[in-house]
Amino acid sequence: MEHIEVKRKKVDTPTVASLYFEWDARVLPGQFIMVWVPGLGEVPMSLSKTGKEKCITVKAYGESTGKLAKTEVGELITLRGPYGKPFKKSGGDILLIGGGSGMASLRPLINRRSTGIIASRTPEELLFSEEFNADKRIEVTEDGRKGIKGIVLDGMDMVNPEDFSMIYVCGPERMLKAVYDKIKDKNVNAQFSLERSMKCGIGLCDSCSVNGYQVCVDGPVFDMNQLRDMTEFGTSKLLASGKRVKI
Amino acid sequence: MISLTTNTGGLKLESPAILASGILDENGYTMKRILDEGAGAVVTKSIGTEERNGYFSPVVAPEGSYLINAMGLPNPGIDFFRDEINIALKSGKPIIGSIFASNTDDFLKLALKMQDYGVSAVELNLSCPHVQGFGSEVGSDPVLVKDIVKNLKGTLKIPVWSKLSPNVTSISEIARASSESDALVLINTVRAMAIDVESKRPVLTNVYGGLSGKAIKPVGLRCVYEARKECDIDIIGVGGIYNYRDALEYIMAGASAFQIGTALMEYGRKVFGDIAMDLESYLKKNNVANIKELVGVAVQ
Structure with a gap:
């Protein structure tokens, strides 16, 4: 401590x-x-x-x-x-996709060659949008008061994912799964930072596990290959008690 | 041919390295992975009759050589645990269902359900040190312990293991009280606490927790040794096992198998396979055909 x-x-x-x-x-x-x-x-x-x-x-x-x-x-x-395990670095043009406060963990990756898809419910909640170059900034709001009206996937329609050497994604798990499904059959490299409820943070309590992998020590960053075999990803998780629920 | 195959507590294990209860064992997929990656068996999170969320965080206070935890017996309740067991059973290796209750009737109900779910044995949590009315509060009463074990043994078809607490005046007395079990599991965590001097308050939300890790190995060893001298019953050693030498110490003190928990904090899931491999090398080097030959050799 x-x-x-x-x-x-x-x-x-x-x-x-x-x-x-x-x-x-x-x-x-x-x-x-x-x-x-x-x-x-x-x-x-x-x-x-x-x-x-x-x-x-x-x-x-x-x-x-x-x-x-x-x-x-x-x-x-x-x-x-x-x-936890960090993001693997990548040169070239990169795409950062952040939903809600998910952009916080992607922020250290922002550079002059990064394009951002920044999504939130309202314009006030768009996080770190101003840190991207103005021409590499795609803002999406659910209420449509700023940028594109819609969700992250609508923002993704503005780019070709295959143009980037790496795609980094962070946000709620349902959003991650939607992004994953959208790009899984494309010729892309991507890393996803998972958010699961954690108690210990050191790989012991099993609260954050996904198909036997502990998000706190094996993750939170997982790549496409790792996620491919995770049947729990985007479908079910355990509550604080250990009771399994749908996501 | 060198062999780590062990018969203990009524079960045949390919490896004596078992996952201890409370660590990485509430999600069926995790238990399956731990078995697939080398554990001889897994003991589930302790399961009770009702759903419990456990304590609010902080639930752990990790330090270099030890950990203090007060999870608070989180569990989905026995009825919701069937699906997790089903997932874990796909590994084909033994699952031991850990259960906690405050009286004989509830222990029996839980054990029968576990048996119905297909576990190979039940482990009675008579030793959790941080939840009122359960664990060591039950396990420190020899009369109650004897009654619980007798009733379960008389009803169940599968073996019954009793996990005992070191937080008692006499481990021998409780060991005798539970001697009708198929195995004693020694030890659970040692009641402990930590204080943060900046905020001037206990670190754990529950104040008290259980100490585990390297720091408690000498206590665990002593308890196994004392119980070995007291009764002729299989013993499974647990407490601070991080490598094959720690495991051998427990075996030489009288344990026929051992459990690993906190070492996962340092070595991860591969610890089971690593220790098994190192044990095999040790047996080879010392011309010991089967690890069984070493059980209790240090007892005087």
């Missing part, structure tokens, strides 16, 4: 805040940490900046994330990690 001081803070959207801090650990894009909010719980968070200065981007949707998002400059955050 480490205690790190928040050096700066940026409110990205009405419900999302980024906390910046300096931490010596070597963290690669795609890896995550477990952040403890004493008294409220522990939250797995991917790093939205992975250099000397690091960053977590917090969406306030529950008590613990709500409190974490309210952390101010000078206050401490308590964390353990980093955990």
